[in-house]
Amino acid sequence: MRRFRRGWRRSLQWRTVAITVAAASAAIALVGVYMSVSVGNDLFQSRLNQVLVDSNRATSAAQGILDSSDAVDRVQVQTLLESARTSISAASSSRLVALFRVPGQESSTVAPQDSSTFGTSTAVIAPELRKAVQQDGDGQFWQSVTLFSDDGSSVPGIVVGSQITVPVAGRYELYIGYSLADAESTLLFVQRTLGGAGLALILLIGAVTWIVVRFVVTPIQVAAETSQKLASGDLGVRIPEKGEDVIATLARSFNGMADSLQSQIKELADLSEVQQRFVSDVSHELRTPLTTIRLAGDLLYDQRTTFPPATERTAELLHTQVERFELLLSDLLEISRYDAGSVELESEPTNLVHLAEDVIDGMRSLGESKGSEISLIAPGGHLAAEMDPRRVRRIVNNLIGNAIEHGEGKPIIVSVDSNESAVALSVRDYGMGMTQAEILHVFDRFWRADPSRKRTIGGTGLGLAISLEDATAHRGWLQVWSSPGAGSSFRLTLPRRKSGSLKVSPNPLPPADAAAPGFVSPHAEPRRDHHA
Structure with a gap:
């Protein structure tokens, strides 16, 4: 059943053939039933007309024999009645004849007893039929019945009733039974023929539909496979163009679209490559003058105490901005490497707890200067995982730096935990959210949440973007939960093995102490945004 449902969902050809065969079967069944009923009714009506004519002829012949007789005693009347019954059987070609004296007449000693050759089928003569015959001596009445043979088998039949007058004995009810076995055999033959022809027609319709749909669906399947290859990055694939029909027009239109798409993607790729090279080249070219400016700035900064106050302040600002400029160039170079796809991880077994401790020790004094106490909670995660420690250290440094920047002087909690397939680090602050x-x-x-907010720590605005790229390079997740007024929680989840995959993170998100409802980053896995 599962295979049937899967084939029904996936195969347009199978669905089309199945629906066509089902509809054709229903139509053929309706036509077959209608034809069977019509043929049966026609056979019955034809046989009924014949039976009524035969019965009327047999009754008239029997009445003629009775009217021409001069019988006066019981023996003569009995003999006369037997002769009439024989005439009836011969004229009607039926051996089923029943004679019953009409009730309500005066008793007669010469009247023969009732007789019937129906055998066990006598009960098929319904009381309603007998009453109608008894009340109308000149009428002819009939009834559709089921007759039973001596071996117990049943066949459809008709019983025709009328009255005859026997000299001296009075009026008698005459019933003649006719078997419809021949008509039934004919009807069964017609039904079998219709059934066989209908089944053959359904199979023929199914085969023709399969062939026709195959001619139509095969080009559609080729188009679907080609579009999948095109979507996967194979821009050179095309649909074969044959003929001049609708499918060929579709193939030409699709191929034209693919050519246009390939051309535009190539142009965009070339433009992106030029932009990436430009950023990289500019960053490299700026390093030489920046080094000179840095040396000169450092010299001025070291001698600032000998300058007037205004010049001293200028030297300090120059030193600070040159440092920030140098950091910006480093981040731009790193981003350009990611955009160019030239980043390679230098993975080695690393304990994430020890790495987090080193980063916290290096930033503790900065946190204390802002009034934020940084604490580490590590119930698990002490086993080493394969990662690039330099890049992971940069992620942790960025996350803690952000927490200090936006933590409003409140505590910062760094949590590290692990499971059998992943390690995770969360940085929780209780700032603005x-x-x-x-x-x-x-x-x-x-991007900055509040452009008017002054940076107290510094930074280039690329820290989280680079952190996301670092996490993605490790096949990891970098996600965030935040609530206005309740703080934020950034969670980094990395696989234990370099080629591993993630299913669930050891650390919860939202965090366990999130009393207020908040918002979680909408991507289950880190996204990668490429900017010029």
């Missing part, structure tokens, strides 16, 4: 609209852009490059 974010709305759902802000969460949608939190990993965008150069």
